Amino acid sequence: MWRSIRQLPSFPVRTTRTQTLPYSSILSLSSPLPKPQPSSFFFAPAKTLRSAATSYPSSIILWTFNRGCCNATRSIAVRCISSFPTPQPEMVVDWNDAVSCSEVGDGVEDKNGDDGTLEEGTKRSIPVRAYFFSTSVDLRGLVEQNKQNFIPPTSRMTNYVVLKFGDLSSSSGPGVFTSGSDCCFMVVFQYGSIVLFNVHECDVDQYLKIVEKHASGLLPEMRKDEYEVIEMPTLNTWMQAGLDYIMLQFLNIDGIRTIGSVLGQSIALDYYVRQVDGMVAEFTDINRGMEKTGTFTMDSKKLFQIVGKANSNLADVILKLGLFERSDIAWKDAKYAIIWEFLRDEFELTQRFASLDFKLKFVEHNIRFLQEILQNRKSDFLEWLIIVLISAEIVISLYDLIKRSL
Secondary structure (H helix, E strand, O other): OOOOOOOOOOOOOOOOEEEOOOOOOOOOOOOOOOOOOOOOOOEEEEEEEEEOOOOOEEEEEEEEEEEEEEEEEEEEEEOOOOOOOOOOOEEEOOOOOOOOOHHHHHHOOOOOOOOOOOHHHHHHHEEEEEEEEEEOOOOOHHHHHHHHEEEEEOOOOEEEEEEEOOOOOOOOOOOOOOOOOOOEEEEOOOEEEEEOOOOOOHHHHHHHHHHHHEEEEEEEEEEEEEEEEEEOOOOOOOOEOOOOEEEEOOOOOHHHHHHHHHHHHHHHHHHHHHHHHHHHHHHHHHHHHHHHHOOOOOOOOHHHHHHOOOOOOOHHHHOOOOOOOOHHHHHHOHHHHHHHHHHHHHHHHHHHHHHHHHHHHHHHHHHHHHHHHHHHHHHHHHHHHHOOOOHHHHHHHHHHHHHOOO
């Protein structure tokens, strides 16, 4: 059943009382609306919007008033209730100024209000970019040429260094990115990963060239990944996660080290996964060829090269990347342990390593199978060689007997 409006004045009226009608009644108006005249004051329904003012389904009806060239818009809220004749308390319906969709939506959800987030002007977005273009970096030489930018370590981890560029003065607050600061940070890992904080896309090359002078084992193709850190000083919680970003109350050097370590491992792991994928594809082609021809043409030298490559990749992932070593900063402070664990889950490091290990086991199985085939081939060759030698000895012996008998 609908609540009916007992009185609908022409313009303007502050309040209108409503009451519940029996089940058989319909929506009625006590005072019929006057027919619109060309020169008289009239109004007509314009549109209906959803309202979030009550917990029951409701609507906002917008009426447009016209008198000559003047237009005015007013809104009225009408609430739909159950069709059963249950007594309901009286409800006041006001005539208000025209509302927009954004004003109506603010009653339902306010992203800049109670949920802990902040206005756009009170947060700072910090882009994070990770690169992998070499398999080794001389950290000692890098620090020697950039002493003024080097930030001393705060943990026992020695496989990376942090360099600060731009505004080298210390921050007055808990975070390193003060209001209006354009400083940037570069985390360089010994195994070849580079993570840049607050560096614009157009300035990336000049920072990578600084590391390239001390890098070895340059790759033909550089790997790249992007992330975002949002610094929000008045965030209700220490950390709030999102899709491809993380919100923190503040970002300091320890946060940069923690985030950089996970991103550096992730981009390097992606390289090693692709290396193993190449070996899997190669063995897949060999198996398909064996399926068609019943044999394969790989020599033992190339097979041994694949064995060495697979073993070195696994050793690099475990030893160089330190994939299973917990960050020292995460050990000391629970706040950074939360960040470290979240980012490892976000980038699925454990799952990706499990997939890498499964692929390496597939490669190992194929290597063992092909080694057995090559060994059998070698054994067969030696057996035939022995047979030929024995046959030759027999022929020589027969020839000597026949010659002596004559």
